[in-house]
Amino acid sequence: MQYRPEIDGLRAVAVGLVLLYHAGFGFLGRNDWFAAADIGVDIFFVISGYLITTIILKEMRETGAFSFRNFYERRARRILPALFFVILVSFPVALYILSSSELTAFLDSILYIVFFISNYFFYQQGVQIGAESLSIEPFLHTWSLAIEEQFYLIFPVILLLSARYSPKFTLSLFFTLFFLSLLFADFNTYRRSEFNYFMLISRFWELLAGAILAFLENEYGKIRHQFLNGVMPVVGMSMILWFLLLFDPGPAHPSLTTLVPVVGTALVIAFASREDLVGVILGSRPLVALGLISYSLYLWHFPVFAYFDRTQPAPTNLDKIGWVVLSIILATLSYFLIEQPFRNRRLITAKPFFLSIATVAIVIVGLSFLGEPGKISELTAILD
Template sequence: MKLAYRPEIDGLRAIAVLAVIIYHLDLVVGGTQLLKGGFLGVDVFFVISGFLITSIIMSEYHSSQGFSLVNFYERRARRLLPALFTVILLSLPVAWYLLLPSQLEDFAASVLSTLAFGSNFYWDISLQEYGAESAQLMPFLHTWTLAVEEQYYIFFPLILLAIYKWWKSHTVAILLALLLLSLQLAEFVTPFDHSFSFYMLPTRFWELLAGSLLANILYYHPRKDNDTLLSKTMPVFGLYLIVHSLLFIDFESGHPGFVTLLPVVGTVLIIWFANKDELVTKVLSGRPFVAVGLVSYSLYLWHYPIFAFGHIIDRSPGTDDKFYWLLVTSLVSVGAYYLIEKPFRNKKRIGRKVFLGVMIPLMVFLSVSALALLTSASSSQFEGVDAKAEKQKRVTWNGSFEVCHPVNEGTLDHRKCKLSNDKKNILVVGDSMAPDAAWIVGKSFPEHRYIISNCGGCVPMTVEQLSERRRPDRLEKINKIRYSKSALIGIDGVVIMTLMAPPEYIDSYVDFLKANGVSNILIFGNYLKVKDRVSDYYARHNSQEAIESAIRDHFFTEERFVSYDDSMKALASKYSVEFISIKSHVCRSKSECPVFIKDRPFSWDRHHYSVEFSSYLSGVLKESLENTWLGSL
């Protein structure tokens, strides 16, 4: 039994894909990002997918031929794989030409995970934050959504068939219960593990189930045409919910969770109550929306690699560049739709044997090619400058001194660290640089216990300062803890180190510490930052001299970063607390700061200190450290 074509659903697809593309273009109008909630277009896609897939399953299940899992999986493969494999195939040579070894390693690993229908696992494990600047350089980050849908396609038909076999009369109730459980899981997990909640199926399942639930409701309880009031109002209300979400919900709003109900419910209402005589349905069914909706899959597949390679070529693209990317995306997507998508979806044109005869060898070729890229990229990495040594340092600390690093245990709450009764408890506060400070001080004073309060970008901020800027949930969470009196119980001193926090933020935190009886405070200055990973300079040059020269040519020179030492020194003087400038201790002049200690670089990425450099700093700074309160505790 063939389902009736609903053009307004293609119109919804158009809204979804355009929202995602505009979000990824990162266009700014009047100082505000255009469609800052555009990432929610993915959630609209999820609802549509859930509705259509379930409608197909149900219509076939109740037909005379019955439902065939083999045919179902074949249709999904025809829908998804040819276009996806084409994008990967054409991206491989571009990546080989453009990407540096560290980038190529990420690229190859992401391709392999995409081919295994598990790229969402890869991005979660690698802790790639979707909204981060680095995400703009990951050509296949967007495939996490395909992985979620592919996993849903594999498992959901089995779940639905089981429900039909044993609990058919309770189908709606069971699907609703599963939806609510998944939604509650998302709401619970998002504040604690946003990466898992964002990328993984268990916390996204409810969005697909919203469409599935609607398909079941409409199948067993068809909407009557005479429901005029609902037909006239609900699509308008649904469109409002979607548009409101795209305009006003930002990435750090607790999504996915209860806030995601807005675009999900909006999509459900439009699909549920759409009818040919209603205004929203007429607009969405119009040729412009339907035309975009038909090529929406190709648009989604192609736009992100094109944008990512564009960002790699030019790290500061202008508006003209972005519109050029958009034009290329549009042309390539239309071509791919007519030359790849449509032919492969047509069983009469391309039979099953031919389809498998093309897809299987192509998948093997892509896998082998990605493995070759991964091997070549990994072999070119310099052993001493990758993240492995850093991760080892931050987990074990080589047994040199006693450290509690809560983030390694999955929490930002340093109050969960056990305090020592026999040692002095030193709280080390900062962003991702805080562990470097702990290493420097701990090597000099191993007799103390160190408790670290940090996460990436998590500089100290008051509630008022948090409200003035876009903030990740983790930033709000950790600073609510830092600015609580209970956070200072049993603490004998505080060490502060950030990359370049605004001075007023550190000022507020030091003021809080002093007001609550903490007099032992030490602030570190920063050191150097370079534009690319240190490993990439190794890949470009053959000698240490050439590498050092290239690194020096790419020092980060933003005024706020360069003047950070002066700002922190003035702040320390204001509150009569200790300040140590790393630069003044190791640099003979502004242009003569050590990049190498013997044959080891100062950083394992762009600015975080290597183990060797941290140990070197501990020795260089030891006398100055002994003259602070640390030496007299």
């Protein structure tokens, strides 16, 4: 697919909002200025739904078929090396910084992370929603990766079955699933807020928003209209900014109000280009550079923030800026040393890639069993 720098810029906006949300910067006696910045995750979901669907439809259009093997290899190369690297690097730090109970929870969580069901784990643990959860679990943020991977397992099957047996109703099916998921999320927003926050069924509609847009573009082409291409990206970014400044979603997320940033994101993707103001800003070098490392930055920022939050009981804004800078440095290194090499099929072919990933996965699973009763005390004694 043709490279669109404005989408990388939109990724930068998303990860920037997530960092603001988790850092909890305080100004004028308030620490909740960015209470709605968690919508950065929702922006990521829309982008992911759009890109994945575009890739699938492009392959089907050009080859007349779809390779699950190639699809999941690409996803594995994109997600696993950097994720596993961050876990391995975090492990010795966790041994020295976390308390016995926290270390047990950490070791339990990495097992669920490997199998992409950490969202279920954190829900079962009763983790509360909010930036204050930073001090609970260094890998809490992987719940969103679990949701995306679960979507990648389910959605291609739905799309291919629909394309084969009822192609005329594929779009109708998408819209039906979109509204059912949205209504489910809104219905449960106060009834089961933690379940609603962490589970795919309540987030499916956000990913489908991007998928629907990709499907429409595949059928009818990208919208080319001078007025709309100039105005709608501004409208979309204004919707995101309006939600960010005026809403404090709290437990009411995701819900019908989350339509505002989700639709805003879809409008930016649908109409922005290198020829309009929003597209030019999002496509600028600093934002594109940040967008390129956004995945590694998302992975690194939470454990960095969580570990420093434990060692600095009353961190200042300057301390938190240092956390952000360190996260960006680590993300940049991960991008060039881990992400890029492992995504290069010529540099690392399929067999050594899967062999190395399987080996590291076994190591991480083995480490997770150190959290069994009695093992933590043994580890503590060894460290002492």
